Amino acid sequence: MKACVRAFSTLLLAIATAAAGAADTSQAATDQAILLRPERVWTGDGDAAHAGWVVLVRNGAIAAVGPREKVEAPADARQIDLPGATLVPGLIDLHAHLFLHPYNETLWNDQVLKEPVDYRTLMAARHARDTLRAGFTTLRDLGTEGAGYADVSVKRAIDDGLIEGPRLFVSTRAIVATDSYGPGPRGFRPDIDLPGGAQEASGVEEVMRAVREQAGHGADWIKVYADYRIGTDGSAQPTFTAAELRALVEAAHASGRPVAAHAASDAGMRMAIEAGVDSIEHGTAGSAATFKLMRQRGVAYLPTLTAVESYGQYFEHYVPGQSPATPEMREAERAFRAALSAGTTIGCGSDVGVFRHGDNYREPAWMVQLGMSAQQALRACTSVAARILRQEQRIGRIAPGLRADLAAFEGDPSVRIDDLRHPVLVMKDGTIHRRPDERGPGEAAPTGPVR
DSSP states (O other), rough: HHHHHHHHHHHHHHHHHHHHHHHSSHHHHHSSOOOEEEEEEOOOOSOEEEEEEEEETTEEEEEEEEEGGGGOOOOEEEEEEEEEEEEEEHHHHHHHHEEEEEESOOHHHHHHHSHHHHHHHHHHHHHHHHHHTTTTTEEEEOOSSSSTTHHHHHHHHTTTTTTTEEEEOOOOTEEETSSSSSSOOOOTTOOOOOSSSSSEEEEHHHHHHHHHHHHHHOOSSSEEEESSSSSSSSSEEEEEHHHHHHHHHHHHHHTTTOEEEEOOOOOHHHHHHTOSSEEEOTTTTTTTHHHHHHHHOOOOOOHHHHHHHHHHHHOOOTTTTSSSOHHHHHHHHHHHHHHHHHHOOBBBOOOOOOOOOTTTTTHHHHHTTOOOOOOOHHHTHHHHHHHHHHHHTTTTSSOSSSSOOOEEEEEEETTOOOGGGOOEEETTTEEEEEEOOOOOOOOOOOOOOOO
């Protein structure tokens, strides 16, 4: 046992050392003013990017933004030129699972049943770093999937500067109805006591107790599975009663915590909306009437389009660009277009973890493919996502006084959303976590100086 603890500590030290080498978080570095000089700036407030604008960062916050000739920088400010790049607010993904990795590497059941929580926590730290370096400076993590409250520790390690990662808003264990979630119990011997992917509850009292336990352990959001694949034919059906859902939402809101509801069926969505949840995740079978109700109630929609595509690749032989869309992909497309038509608030929520961390850009790319403009998709990942998080006064736009969460990409993602695949600079709280001279294999070096 002591040998295992020593090995775990050694791995944590290695991660911390790598983080310290990649990001300069010293007091001198964070206090020094930085002038970012990209080709253009997209602030998150409008559609068009502004050519010739610059952004001044001081003490972890945005001090000024505007035309180069009108922004006065201190004489000793560090200047970073970003030729050919567009600077945007740090991106936000509102549906992530740092404790999962792609199912074509290891099936979900095997991750939960066989991978030790210590190992999964180390992987989550690596996933957090990959996410941040891709330009996503904020994540809402919607469940550790059997890793207990380890997301609270990862969040703390990031906040303390021990490891690199995005701002985390965590939901810890998530809440499911008894015997409605995996692993099992269907398909397993009935005398086996299986670890669960989420916290089970039945009845109003148990549901409220679960909310209070998770809040007490550090949850920022409460995640509930309003439906799951419990139908006799494997279809998604509501798992909680209306009374249980109302009690869950009431307990969460009383503590100041919003509620995110997994809901794939229209019935599950409507029950969750009527109960007062704050966001719907997936919504694959949502009707036009239900999306209209969401708009009326101010409930946000996180479509997780990339996860649907990934399931098709892993389990239905879907090949992007070659195969026709799977039935579930077509249903997700119909739901997304219905939500867009209804004027429902749509944020960027990808379900990353089902697919590779750091590839979060695939979600806004799907949004554009299914009918959003590039500017709408960017707002879904920035200013709209910040409002859904109740963090619009801190992040999500490039404006004086907001935190300096920023990302620069080659080209102009406000015109070509696929340019989000090519980050050249990432900053969180004024600290640079990816520099222009750090390139992936086959990427050209920048032509401008970093002074």
